[in-house]
Amino acid sequence: KFMIERLARLPVEVDYASEFRYRDPLLEPTDLVIAVTQSGETVDTLAAMDEARRRGAPTLAIVNAIGSQAARVADAVLYLNAGPEIGVASTKAFTSMLVAEYLLAVYLAQLRGTLEPEARRRLVQDLAELPNLVGQALAGDGVYEELSERYANCVNSLYIARGINYPIALEGALKLKEISYIHAEGYPAGEMKHGPIALIDERVPVVAIVARDEVRQKMLSNVEQVRARGGKVIAVAASDDAEAHSKADHVLAVPHLSSLLSPILNVLPLQLLAYHLAVRRGCDVDQPRNLAKSVTVE
Numbered sequence: 001k002f003m004i005e006r007l008a009r010l011p012v013e014v015d016y017a018s019e020f021r022y023r024d025p026l027l028e029p030t031d032l033v034i035a036v037t038q039s040g041e042t043v044d045t046l047a048a049m050d051e052a053r054r055r056g057a058p059t060l061a062i063v064n065a066i067g068s069q070a071a072r073v074a075d076a077v078l079y080l081n082a083g084p085e086i087g088v089a090s091t092k093a094f095t096s097m098l099v100a101e102y103l104l105a106v107y108l109a110q111l112r113g114t115l116e117p118e119a120r121r122r123l124v125q126d127l128a129e130l131p132n133l134v135g136q137a138l139a140g141d142g143v144y145e146e147l148s149e150r151y152a153n154c155v156n157s158l159y160i161a162r163g164i165n166y167p168i169a170l171e172g173a174l175k176l177k178e179i180s181y182i183h184a185e186g187y188p189a190g191e192m193k194h195g196p197i198a199l200i201d202e203r204v205p206v207v208a209i210v211a212r213d214e215v216r217q218k219m220l221s222n223v224e225q226v227r228a229r230g231g232k233v234i235a236v237a238a239s240d241d242a243e244a245h246s247k248a249d250h251v252l253a254v255p256h257l258s259s260l261l262s263p264i265l266n267v268l269p270l271q272l273l274a275y276h277l278a279v280r281r282g283c284d285v286d287q288p289r290n291l292a293k294s295v296t297v298e
Contacts (some may be wrong), residue, residue: 001163003105007123009114018044021051029056036101038085038093039062040068042295049073062100064093069126076296078104087286089178094171098119098264123183126258129201130265133255136239137268140253147250148276149236151205158184158196160189160226161209162219166261169209172270180278189222200231207273209266210244211238214258223247235275236266 001012015025017035027033033052034100037045040063044282049059058197061074064082106123109115115123151157157176161169170186177184187196189208200206208224210219222248226233235248238256245251252269278285 003102003284004108006070006260007105007115008069008108008112010108010112015043015048017042017048019069025051025059027052027055028059031057032060033057034038034060034062034104035070035074036063036097036230037068037070038064038080038090038097040065040070041133042070044295046070046073052152060219060238062097062104064096074216076284089175089274089285093177095264095267098267099127099130102264104260123258123260126261130257130261133257133265135269137254137265138272143250143252144272144276147273148280149281152277152280154205156199156203156204157207158191158199159182159184159186159207159209160222161211161266162185162215163211163213164220164259165209165211165213165263165266168270169207171267172207173208173273175274178291179274181285181289182281189219192198192222192225197225200226201228202230202232205232205234207262207270208248208249209258210235210241211262211266212238212241212256213262220244220247232243235268 001014004010004012015050033049035045035049040061046069050061058075058176060068060076060078062078062080063070064080064085065071068077071193078100080093080100082092082096085093106120110120132213159169159173173184174185176182208219208223208226210216210223225236227247233248234250234252235244236254238245239253240256252273254265254269257265274283
């Protein structure tokens with residue numbers, strides 16, 4: 001949504017696949033329905049695609065599993081080519097989805113003429129530099145060991161972010177729930193004052209994504225609000241962001257990157273944090289309880 005609206009200037013609506021067909025969606029043949037699925041076999045996603053076809057809207061599947069049902073029934077397919085993902089909790093597939101959606105946004109901008117050629121080249125060049133930056137972001141296991149020891153027994157946690165990184169806060173909270181069984185919720189940081197801030201105390205760690213973007217100062221203000229109420233802040237921030245480092249109790253450092261690509265880097269520390277906490281708590285990281293890799297029932 002953020003990428004396509006910003007680059008291609010197309011309005012985008014995001015839906016849960018499980019809810020889509022039950023709300024009588026307003027679709028036209030000129031609307032494109034994009035289904036994002038790792039397995040290509042999730043029953044809710046397939047049902048949402050059926051609903052789109054029934055209403056005459058074309059479908060595009062962004063999918064990892066080659067030859068899956070979603071790939072077969074879609075009007076067009078964008079394969080992730082990430083290789084088999086064995087663990088139930090999606091990590092590399094999720095990250096690959098972000099890359100695919102970024103490239104799709106750039107391509108749509110090219111088709112619609114909303115970006116100058118030089119701007120498009122810079123966007124692609126930024127992406128080409130990503131593998132090296134990912135390697136840097138994956139370094140530093142020591143801090144994760146320290147955090148897992150400190151917070152292994154916590155019961156609740158909050159994840160906050162703004163703008164394009166808000167969905168990454170949701171993903172980070174989901175990963176923690178899935179594999180460590182710690183209750184976690186993701187919120188837009190600006191919504192803290194409307195309820196979630198009542199949960200803040202020294203027993204609730206707050207993971208805050210502090211990106212260098214247009215809402216950076218507001219995000220830093222949210223971090224200060226958490227600290228003022230005794231909350232412990234784990235910040236995901238650029239390695240050279242001294243101001244963010246000074247306001248947090250702990251920092252998961254990532255290299256600086258353009259705001260549109262920052263979610264791809266910022267999700268990595270959240271995945272690692274969930275992994276190390278799960279291992280510390282003795283959880284089965286690859287096969288979490290009650291979960292399946294492909295959800296084929298409603």
